[in-house]
Amino acid sequence: MLNRSTSVLLLCVLLSGCAGSSLKRQKPALVPNLPTTAVQAHEVTPELKAEYENAIAMLREGETDPAQDALNNLLKKDDQIAGAHLNLALILYRNGEYDQAKRSVERTLQLSPRNAAAYNLQGTLMRRGGNFDGAALAYANAMAADPNYAPAYLNMAILFDIYLQFWDDARQFYQRYQQLSTNPDPRVEHWLQDLNHRINEQRG
Structure with a gap:
């Protein structure tokens, strides 16, 4: 059966389009909406x-x-x-x-x-198109499909950090990504330090 596949190209997707900004806006509701009915495996x-x-x-x-x-x-x-x-x-x-x-x-x-990798890419495509609420939902679906699927946490963190500027939420997702990674990413650790600095400055 090949109905689920972890792509060998996901790392090419993860950090693309990580520049941009957004005015402060309402936080997306992260309520997954995965289908409840199973699809028969394809031989x-x-x-x-x-x-x-x-x-x-x-x-x-x-x-x-x-x-x-x-x-x-x-x-x-x-x-x-x-x-x-x-x-x-x-x-x-x-x-x-x-x-x-x-x-x-x-x-x-x-x-x-219930393919976490597909939802992850769907979110990245939506993020690129400016549909941030849709991107957040897609990443939430990826997490619901596979709670240990680390790339979705990183992409959600990037979305909340750079695009939506809900920094406390972004920090939690970065931290969860690092916890799930076999070898914590030093780049993400640097981003976390920078984020913590911004949060502390904002709070005075």
Whole structure:
């Protein structure tokens, strides 16, 4: 079964578009709305599974264009492989093809409605489009789908820190990201120190 896939390209998505600012606004409501009904697992033939694994191997080697071609060819044969849609979405995102990436993410979630990685990318696409409430909900969905999925906490922290400026909330999400990471990220630790400094200055 390939209905869930942790993308090998997620690190290309995490910290993109981390510049920007926003006037102070109402805090988004972080109420996940995951589907309650399960989707039947999709069985993939051994031949198609081998094609999928070959495409992922290409991604790991940085062969993005051949991997994209392989995923597209695979999906022509079987459009119900959620992991293929997700990895294709990540390639499209990296290439700046945001509308196509959005469609691939939506298809991923149709097939795998509790896919944390797909919600994470959906949030990043929404954040890029200025839909901050939608981005917050998507990241909340990612956390609800997998409470230990660290990238969603980092992206939520970035959203609350830079875009929405709810700094206390951002600090909590940064801290949770560091707790979930096998090796805490020194860049995030630096951001936390800077954030703590801003919070202390704001409070006088």
